[in-house]
Amino acid sequence: xxxxxxxxxxxxxxxxxxxxxxxxxxxxxxxxxxxxxxxxxxxxxxxxxxxxxxxxxxxxxxxxxxxxxxxxxxxxxxxxxxxxxxxxxxxxxxxxxxxxxxxxxxxxxxxxxxxxxxxxxxxxxxxxxxxxxxxxxxxxxxxxxxxxxxxxxxxxxxxxxxxxxxxxxxx
Numbered sequence: 001x002x003x004x005x006x007x008x009x010x011x012x013x014x015x016x017x018x019x020x021x022x023x024x025x026x027x028x029x030x031x032x033x034x035x036x037x038x039x040x041x042x043x044x045x046x047x048x049x050x051x052x053x054x055x056x057x058x059x060x061x062x063x064x065x066x067x068x069x070x071x072x073x074x075x076x077x078x079x080x081x082x083x084x085x086x087x088x089x090x091x092x093x094x095x096x097x098x099x100x101x102x103x104x105x106x107x108x109x110x111x112x113x114x115x116x117x118x119x120x121x122x123x124x125x126x127x128x129x130x131x132x133x134x135x136x137x138x139x140x141x142x143x144x145x146x147x148x149x150x151x152x153x154x155x156x157x158x159x160x161x162x163x164x165x166x167x168x169x170x171x
Contacts, residue, residue: 009048022045032048033046079108094106107150
């Protein structure tokens, strides 16, 4: 006769009982008989309100998703022959994104003959990385991708919204 190790609704051990007896106990206590460890010998079953259990586990999963940090990647596009003022403007955008805790993908677009001078783009990306190194770090080094050169800068972990508030308060 098939048997199960029965666990009560509060986690107490009832013992090894036949399945028919376990179902009868579940019906009397107005609970569900749920198999929790099917590979054990004998299988383990528990008395619980299954609907309530599913609801609570869904709420825990929802709460975990809410607390999860989602990363946002912002993109800035530059050209190798960028004007100094335009460079400062783009650098300001990168600084703003890093302070907000977002990653920044910096793309340098090469056109025509500029493609034969990738070192110009590399130097520009290095300069940008050096200018914002107090706010972020280079997550992926500059690499050529067809007509573009791409680099990703990530924010330092300690630079969160709360960290900025304390900085603003001291300034």
